[in-house]
Amino acid sequence: MIRRRLLAGGAVAGTTALAASLSAPAIAQTAPEVRWRLASSFPRSLDTIWGAGEHVAKRVAALTDNKFQIRAFPAGELVPGLQVADAVQNGTVECAHTAAYYFVGKDPTFAFDGAVPFGLNMRQTNAWLQQGGGRDVMKEFFAGYNMVSIPAGNTGAQMGGWFRKEIKTVQDLNGLKFRVGGFAGNVLQKLGVVPQQIAGGDIYPALEKGTIDAAEWIGPYDDEKLGFNRVAPFYYYPGWWEGCLNLSLFVNKAKYEELPPLYREVLESACRDATIETMAKYDVQNPAALRRLIAAGTQLRPFPREVMLASYKAAFELYDETAARNPTFKKVFDHWRAFREVQYGWFRVAENSFDQFVYSMYGQEAQTRR
Known part of the structure; x- marks a missing residue:
C-alpha cells in the first residue's frame, strides 16, 4: 500500500515537472x-x-x-x-x-x-x-x-493634398510651393511646381505661415489629426504619386x-x-474622417484630367531620363515595369470591372435614398 502511494506520488511529481518544462517557451531556454x-x-x-x-x-x-x-x-x-x-x-x-x-x-x-x-x-x-x-x-x-x-x-491609395487655391489647369501649378514626398517632387518640378520635402510634424506650421502653398500627407484620418483643413480649404484627389x-x-x-x-x-x-x-x-478610419472633414467645410476636388495627363506624361519621361543615367535605377525600373504591365492586364479584367460596377450601383442607390 505504502509502496503504491510512493510510486503514485513520484509519478505525479514527475508529471508536474515535465508539464512545467513543456509549458515554458522553448525560446526562453536557448x-x-x-x-x-x-x-x-x-x-x-x-x-x-x-x-x-x-x-x-x-x-x-x-x-x-x-x-x-x-x-x-x-x-x-x-x-x-x-x-x-x-x-x-x-x-x-x-x-x-x-x-x-x-x-x-x-x-x-x-x-x-x-x-x-x-x-x-x-x-x-x-x-x-x-x-x-x-x-x-x-x-x-x-x-x-x-x-x-x-x-x-x-x-493604401493616398489623397492629393491640401491647397490654398483651386487647381484648374496645369498653369496653376507653376511656382506652387508644394510639400510632397519622394519621386513625385521631381515629376511635379517638370510642371513648374517648387517641391518641398518636410517631415510630417513640421507641415502644419509651414502651411499656416504660407511658407508653402499646398501639402500632401496621407489621407483623411491622418490629415484631420494634423489639422490641414484649418489652413487650406481645397482637398484634392487622387494622390497619383502614391497608389x-x-x-x-x-x-x-x-x-x-x-x-x-x-x-x-x-x-x-x-x-x-x-x-x-x-x-x-x-x-x-479614412471613410469616417472624410465625412467629418466635408461636414466641417472641406471642399473636395478631383484633379482636372488635364493635370492628370500632364503629370502622367512627365512621370514616364522622368523614368526614362533617370534610367538612362542610373544603371541601378534602370535595373529595378525594368523589373517593376514588366511586373506592372502583367498586373494591370489582370486587374483590368476582374478587379476593376467589379469595382466600377458595384460603385456605380452604390451611387444609384445613394441617389434613390435621397
Whole structure:
C-alpha cells in the first residue's frame, strides 16, 4: 500500500515537472537577449503610421517571450525623421521605420521600395515585393547602403493634398510651393511646381505661415489629426504619386546578420503583420474622417484630367531620363515595369470591372435614398 502511494506520488511529481518544462517557451531556454532601438520618421500623434513601427516592436517581443526587444522612438527623439536612413547605415541605431522615398536625394532607386507615381496599388505592391521578385531585385541596392529593408506597413491609395487655391489647369501649378514626398517632387518640378520635402510634424506650421502653398500627407484620418483643413480649404484627389505607400523597416545589415535565424523569421513575421494591420486601420478610419472633414467645410476636388495627363506624361519621361543615367535605377525600373504591365492586364479584367460596377450601383442607390 505504502509502496503504491510512493510510486503514485513520484509519478505525479514527475508529471508536474515535465508539464512545467513543456509549458515554458522553448525560446526562453536557448535564445539570446537582444535589445534594439528603432528610430521612426513619424510623430507619435499619428497612431496609424507611427503605430506600424510600434506594432513590429510589440509583436517581436511577444513572439520571443521578451527575449528580443525593440524600443521605438518617434521622429526627433533620437534623430530627425528624415535622417533615419543615415542612422541605420552608420549603426547609430539598429533599425528605423520609415518611407523609403524620403531618401531619393541619395538615389532615386529608393522610391521603388516606397511609392512611385502612377505605380502599383497596395495589393500589387505587396505581390511585387513578397512574391514577384521585388525584394530580391532591391536587395543588392540596399546592401550598398549597409541596410536590409523589410516591408512593414502600407497606407493604401493616398489623397492629393491640401491647397490654398483651386487647381484648374496645369498653369496653376507653376511656382506652387508644394510639400510632397519622394519621386513625385521631381515629376511635379517638370510642371513648374517648387517641391518641398518636410517631415510630417513640421507641415502644419509651414502651411499656416504660407511658407508653402499646398501639402500632401496621407489621407483623411491622418490629415484631420494634423489639422490641414484649418489652413487650406481645397482637398484634392487622387494622390497619383502614391497608389499606395509601402512603409519599410530599415535594418542595419550587420545587426540583421547577427540575429539568430529564428529572430530573423520573427522580425519578418511581425513586419508582415504590421502591413495587414496598418492597411486595415486606414480602411476603417479614412471613410469616417472624410465625412467629418466635408461636414466641417472641406471642399473636395478631383484633379482636372488635364493635370492628370500632364503629370502622367512627365512621370514616364522622368523614368526614362533617370534610367538612362542610373544603371541601378534602370535595373529595378525594368523589373517593376514588366511586373506592372502583367498586373494591370489582370486587374483590368476582374478587379476593376467589379469595382466600377458595384460603385456605380452604390451611387444609384445613394441617389434613390435621397
